[in-house]
Amino acid sequence: MIPFITDDDIDEVQVKTGLIFDNERRQAIKSYSDIQACPGSGKTTLIAAKLILLARNWRDESKGICVLSHTNVAKNEIIQRLEKSESGRKLLSYPHFIGTIQEFVNRFLAKPFCRSKGIAIKQIDDDACVKYIEKRLSWKTKRYLEGKPKANISDLQIRYVDGDFEKIIPGFTKHSSSDSYKCLLSIKESMIDDGIFFFREMFEYAQAYLKVNSDVILAIRSRFPLALVDEMQDTSLIQDEILNKIFLYEGSLFQRFGDADQAIFLGDDENSNSYNTSKLKVINTSHRFNSSVALLATRLSTNRISLVSTQADATCQPHTIFIVDESSRRKVLKEFAILCSSLPIDNELAFKAVGGVGKAKKDGLTLQHYFPTFDKGNSNKHFKPKKLIGYFRLAKEFKSCTSSGYKIILEGISRLLSLAGYNYLSVSDLREIIRDSKEKFSVNEKIIVILISDLNDEASWYKNSLELLRLIGLKEWETEVTDYISFSPSSPELSNEIEINNSFVEVVNDRDVVIEIDTIHSVKGETHSATLLLETKYYQYDIHQVLDNIVGLKSELPKGARKKKFMKQIYVAMTRPKYLIGITVDNSRITSTQKEAAVMNGWRIVDLTEADT
Structure with missing residues (x-):
C-alpha cells in the first residue's frame, strides 16, 4: 500500500528543515496531480520532501518508487537531497529506481529486448x-x-x-x-x-519490446506502483509515449513535474507532449527573483502564468534594453558590466550573458558577434585542468575573489574528493557543506592564502595544499590523489584562461566584474545575479520576433512554432537573474513605438549607437 501523506507529516518536515510549504506545495506533496512549477519555485526541494515522506513509511520490500528525470543533473540533485536523509537513503537501492528516462528505458526495455534477439550492445x-x-x-x-x-x-x-x-x-x-x-x-x-548505437535507437528497441511482450508492462507496473517524473516538459514524443504506455492507466499513481513554459529542448516539429498540452496544477511563486523581474518575465509565459515573487524588493539598477548596431555590438558587455558593478556582491551568483545560438553561422547572428572568442566547447563546464593547482591558477586570473573564481576552486576540490573515493558532490553541495562546517573560516582562509601565494613556488604549494587537505578532512589517499595535488609548472595555455573560459572581465571601481557568456540551453536551471540576453538568429531574429511581448505592446501568444520556441527560450533567460535583466536588440529591429512602450512598462533604454562609450 502506498503511504498516505498528511499535513501533520509536512508540518514535521517544516519544523526539522525550516522550509515553508504553502497550500499549492502541500497539495503537490499530498496528491498525484501533474504540476507546473515556475522558475525558482523550489521544485527539487518539493520532490525530495515528498519522496522522503513516502520513504519513511514504505514497507514493501519488493515494490518500489520509480523516479525519472530528463537529465543527469536533475537526477543527481534529487539523489543528493535524499542522501542527506536517513529515510531518503532507503530510496537509493532496490526495489526503488532513480535515474534518467534514458537509463530506465535502457535497463528495463531496450537491453532485455536486444538480449532476446541476440543483439549485442557495447x-x-x-x-x-x-x-x-x-x-x-x-x-x-x-x-x-x-x-x-x-x-x-x-x-x-x-x-x-x-x-x-x-x-x-x-x-x-x-x-x-x-x-x-x-x-x-x-x-x-x-x-x-x-554494438554501437545512438541514444534514440534504444527507444525504438523499447517500442518493439512493448509490442511483442505485453507482459513487460504488467511486470514494471507491479514493481513500481508509483512513478514520479521531473523535467517532464523536455521529454520527446517517443519518451512521452513509452512512459504513458507503462505508467498511465486507470488507478495509477503517476505524477509529472516540470514547467511547460521552459520546454526548450524539443525540436521545431516536437513542440508538445502530453504533459505540455495538459491542464496542470500551477505553483507560480518564486524564491529566486524580485517582483520587477517577475513582472517582466510574466509577459513571456506561453501558458499565461502570472509569476509572483517571495523576495523583498531591493534597490537595483533598472532593467535595460541596449540598442546596438554592427559597430557597437561588442560594447554591450562592457556597458552591462558597469550596470552589474552596482549590484550587491554575492559570491554564489554569477553575471551571465546568454543567447540562443552559440555556433558560428554564415549570414547569422551568434554569440561570437558579441564576444569573438566564444567557443561552446571551451566553456567553464567543459574545461578541466589536470591538477588541483591548475584550478587555483585559473581562479587567480580573476583579480578579486569573485563567484566565478571561487566556483572554479570548488570544482577542483569536488574533483579531489571524487578521486579520494567520496560520492560526487556538486559545487552547490560542496559550498553548503563548507558553510555548515566548523572549519568554514579556516577552509576559506586557506583558499585565499593559496590564491595570493606564488603558485610557481613548489615548496609553498605543497605546504598550503597539504594544509587544505587536512582542513577538508583528508588524511590518507591513494596515488591518484597524490598525482592530482602534485606541483606542476605554469602552462602557457593558462595565460589567457579568461578568454578560454568564455568570460568577459571589466574592472569597475577596482572591482572585477566578470560576465560569463553561454547559450540559453546551458544555463537552464541556474540562478544568476544578473542576466544579459543577446539577440541571435535562428532562421529569424529571436528577440525581434517577440519584442512586442517583451515591451508590453502585446499580450497574446505569437503564432508559429518557431516564434513560440523563441518565446520559451527568452522566458528561460529572463527568469535566471535575481536582480537585473538586460536585453540587446539591433537598432534596425526596434521601433519608436516599441521604445516608448518599453519605458512605460519598466524598461530603461540605452542606445549604444548614438555615441562611443
Whole structure:
C-alpha cells in the first residue's frame, strides 16, 4: 500500500528543515496531480520532501518508487537531497529506481529486448556513433552529403515502424543503387554488428519490446506502483509515449513535474507532449527573483502564468534594453558590466550573458558577434585542468575573489574528493557543506592564502595544499590523489584562461566584474545575479520576433512554432537573474513605438549607437 501523506507529516518536515510549504506545495506533496512549477519555485526541494515522506513509511520490500528525470543533473540533485536523509537513503537501492528516462528505458526495455534477439550492445553514445560514421565515410559519400544541406549523419539510425525495423539513410528518401547509399547502409550494418548505437535507437528497441511482450508492462507496473517524473516538459514524443504506455492507466499513481513554459529542448516539429498540452496544477511563486523581474518575465509565459515573487524588493539598477548596431555590438558587455558593478556582491551568483545560438553561422547572428572568442566547447563546464593547482591558477586570473573564481576552486576540490573515493558532490553541495562546517573560516582562509601565494613556488604549494587537505578532512589517499595535488609548472595555455573560459572581465571601481557568456540551453536551471540576453538568429531574429511581448505592446501568444520556441527560450533567460535583466536588440529591429512602450512598462533604454562609450 502506498503511504498516505498528511499535513501533520509536512508540518514535521517544516519544523526539522525550516522550509515553508504553502497550500499549492502541500497539495503537490499530498496528491498525484501533474504540476507546473515556475522558475525558482523550489521544485527539487518539493520532490525530495515528498519522496522522503513516502520513504519513511514504505514497507514493501519488493515494490518500489520509480523516479525519472530528463537529465543527469536533475537526477543527481534529487539523489543528493535524499542522501542527506536517513529515510531518503532507503530510496537509493532496490526495489526503488532513480535515474534518467534514458537509463530506465535502457535497463528495463531496450537491453532485455536486444538480449532476446541476440543483439549485442557495447556502446550507447551519440558522439561515438558520429565519430564511427565519419571515420568510415568514403570521399564520394562525403561530397554527396555536403550537397544535401538537410542531410545529417547523426540520422543514420534504425526506426521501428509498423512492427518492423527500418534503416534511415540520410540524404535518401528511398532505396538507391548509388555508391553513397551503399556506403551509408554498409556503415549502419557495421555499427549494429559492432554494438554501437545512438541514444534514440534504444527507444525504438523499447517500442518493439512493448509490442511483442505485453507482459513487460504488467511486470514494471507491479514493481513500481508509483512513478514520479521531473523535467517532464523536455521529454520527446517517443519518451512521452513509452512512459504513458507503462505508467498511465486507470488507478495509477503517476505524477509529472516540470514547467511547460521552459520546454526548450524539443525540436521545431516536437513542440508538445502530453504533459505540455495538459491542464496542470500551477505553483507560480518564486524564491529566486524580485517582483520587477517577475513582472517582466510574466509577459513571456506561453501558458499565461502570472509569476509572483517571495523576495523583498531591493534597490537595483533598472532593467535595460541596449540598442546596438554592427559597430557597437561588442560594447554591450562592457556597458552591462558597469550596470552589474552596482549590484550587491554575492559570491554564489554569477553575471551571465546568454543567447540562443552559440555556433558560428554564415549570414547569422551568434554569440561570437558579441564576444569573438566564444567557443561552446571551451566553456567553464567543459574545461578541466589536470591538477588541483591548475584550478587555483585559473581562479587567480580573476583579480578579486569573485563567484566565478571561487566556483572554479570548488570544482577542483569536488574533483579531489571524487578521486579520494567520496560520492560526487556538486559545487552547490560542496559550498553548503563548507558553510555548515566548523572549519568554514579556516577552509576559506586557506583558499585565499593559496590564491595570493606564488603558485610557481613548489615548496609553498605543497605546504598550503597539504594544509587544505587536512582542513577538508583528508588524511590518507591513494596515488591518484597524490598525482592530482602534485606541483606542476605554469602552462602557457593558462595565460589567457579568461578568454578560454568564455568570460568577459571589466574592472569597475577596482572591482572585477566578470560576465560569463553561454547559450540559453546551458544555463537552464541556474540562478544568476544578473542576466544579459543577446539577440541571435535562428532562421529569424529571436528577440525581434517577440519584442512586442517583451515591451508590453502585446499580450497574446505569437503564432508559429518557431516564434513560440523563441518565446520559451527568452522566458528561460529572463527568469535566471535575481536582480537585473538586460536585453540587446539591433537598432534596425526596434521601433519608436516599441521604445516608448518599453519605458512605460519598466524598461530603461540605452542606445549604444548614438555615441562611443
